[in-house]
Amino acid sequence: MDFDLPESAAAVREGVLAIAGKYDQEYWSRCDAEKRWPEEVWRELVRGGWHALAIPEEYGGGGQGLLELAVALEALAEGGAGGAASFMYLLTPAFGALTINRHGTAEQKREFLPKIASGEIETCFAITEPDAGSNAINISTQARLDGDHFVVSGQKIWISGVERADFLVLVTRTIPASEARPRTSGFTVLLVDVKQAVADGTLTYRPIPKLGTNTVASSMVFLDDVRVPVERVLGEPDQGFLVMWDILNPERILAAAGGVGSGGLVLRLACEYANDRAPFGKPIGANQAIAFPLAKAKAQLELARLMTYKAAWLWDRGRPCGSEANIAKLTAADAAWQAADRTFQTYGGMAYSMEYPIARMFRDARIAKNIPVAEELVLAHIAQHELGLPKSY
Missing domain, CATH: 2.40.110.10 (Butyryl-CoA Dehydrogenase, subunit A, domain 2)
Structure with missing residues (x-):
C-alpha cells in the first residue's frame, strides 16, 4: 500500500500553491467584502490549465482525474483561499468537465470540453x-x-x-x-x-x-x-439517477478536500499567532490549553485527508465510493470547523475584528457541516449501509 501522492498530483499541489502564494489575506477579504468572484486567481488557474486537470488531453485538458482535482482544491484553500476555493473547483471543473467527460456523448465532449479547457465556457x-x-x-x-x-x-x-x-x-x-x-x-x-x-x-x-x-x-x-x-x-x-449520483459523489469529495485545505490554513494562522503572542512573557502556544486543541485539530485534518484521497482514488477507478465520499465529507467538514473554532479561540478578542481574516474563515467553515449534505443524513447513510441498521428517514 503506497501512501505517496502520484507524481502528477504532487506536481499539481506545487503548481497551485505557487499561484495561491501570490494572493494575501487582504485580497481574499476584499473579494469577500465586495462579493466578487476572485477573477485574478481564476484567470491564472485557467491559463495554467489547473482547472482542466480532469479533461482528457485530446480536448485540451490535463488528462488526470478527480484525485488531482481534489489535491488542487486542497492546495488552493490551504494556500490562502480558504472556503472560496471550493466553488472554484466545483462549478466548472467538476460539475461541467467531470460530468460531461463521464456521461456526455462524443458530440457533447467535442462541443464542450475544449471550450471548458480554454476558459471559454463556465x-x-x-x-x-x-x-x-x-x-x-x-x-x-x-x-x-x-x-x-x-x-x-x-x-x-x-x-x-x-x-x-x-x-x-x-x-x-x-x-x-x-x-x-x-x-x-x-x-x-x-x-x-x-x-x-x-x-x-x-x-x-x-x-x-x-x-x-x-x-x-x-x-x-x-x-x-x-x-x-x-x-x-x-x-x-x-x-x-446514476448521472446525478456521479455528480454528487465528486461534489462531496471535493467539498472534503476544501475542508482539509481550509482547516490547514486556519491552523497555520493559529500557530503563527500562538507563537508570536506573549502577553505573560512567553508565547501563548506554550500553554497546553492552547496547544492541545490545535494538535487535536491537526490530527483530525490528517485523518480527513486520507479518506478524501481514498474516495477520489476509488471514483477515478469507477469503483463504488458513496460511503467513502460521505465519510470524507463528514470528517473533513467537522475537522475544518473544529480548526476554525480553535483558531478563533486562540486569537481571543482579536478574532472578532474584521482586521483579521479569522471571522471570515470562521463563518465560512460552518456551512460545510450542512452542505453539500447535512451531517445528520451522512450519519444516517453510514448507519444503514455500513452498520446494517434500519432506515431512519
Whole structure:
C-alpha cells in the first residue's frame, strides 16, 4: 500500500500553491467584502490549465482525474483561499468537465470540453428545490418532451454561480416522483444554455443574502418553459439517477478536500499567532490549553485527508465510493470547523475584528457541516449501509 501522492498530483499541489502564494489575506477579504468572484486567481488557474486537470488531453485538458482535482482544491484553500476555493473547483471543473467527460456523448465532449479547457465556457449545477432539499427523489422540476426539445418548468434554490455560468447542469423529472417505478427512475439531466434562456426570459434568478462564502452568489432560479434540445441530455432520458449520483459523489469529495485545505490554513494562522503572542512573557502556544486543541485539530485534518484521497482514488477507478465520499465529507467538514473554532479561540478578542481574516474563515467553515449534505443524513447513510441498521428517514 503506497501512501505517496502520484507524481502528477504532487506536481499539481506545487503548481497551485505557487499561484495561491501570490494572493494575501487582504485580497481574499476584499473579494469577500465586495462579493466578487476572485477573477485574478481564476484567470491564472485557467491559463495554467489547473482547472482542466480532469479533461482528457485530446480536448485540451490535463488528462488526470478527480484525485488531482481534489489535491488542487486542497492546495488552493490551504494556500490562502480558504472556503472560496471550493466553488472554484466545483462549478466548472467538476460539475461541467467531470460530468460531461463521464456521461456526455462524443458530440457533447467535442462541443464542450475544449471550450471548458480554454476558459471559454463556465458551468454550474442545479438540483436543490425549496420543497426537496436533501431528498432529491422528490424534486418536481418538470421536463416534458415537445418534438426535438424538452420544455422545463420549475424552481431551484441555492444554485451557486448561475450569474457566471454559460451552461447549467440541471436535474429534472421527466416522470413525476408519484408515478416513477422505481422511484429512482424518471430523472433526466440536461445542459441548459443559461445566457440564451435569460435572453428569452424563460430563466430568471435572484441572489440569496447569505452569511458567508460571498465570493460566489447563491440564487433562487426560476424556469418557465425553458427549451432544451434533446441533444443536450446527459446520459439517457429517464435514466439520470446514476448521472446525478456521479455528480454528487465528486461534489462531496471535493467539498472534503476544501475542508482539509481550509482547516490547514486556519491552523497555520493559529500557530503563527500562538507563537508570536506573549502577553505573560512567553508565547501563548506554550500553554497546553492552547496547544492541545490545535494538535487535536491537526490530527483530525490528517485523518480527513486520507479518506478524501481514498474516495477520489476509488471514483477515478469507477469503483463504488458513496460511503467513502460521505465519510470524507463528514470528517473533513467537522475537522475544518473544529480548526476554525480553535483558531478563533486562540486569537481571543482579536478574532472578532474584521482586521483579521479569522471571522471570515470562521463563518465560512460552518456551512460545510450542512452542505453539500447535512451531517445528520451522512450519519444516517453510514448507519444503514455500513452498520446494517434500519432506515431512519
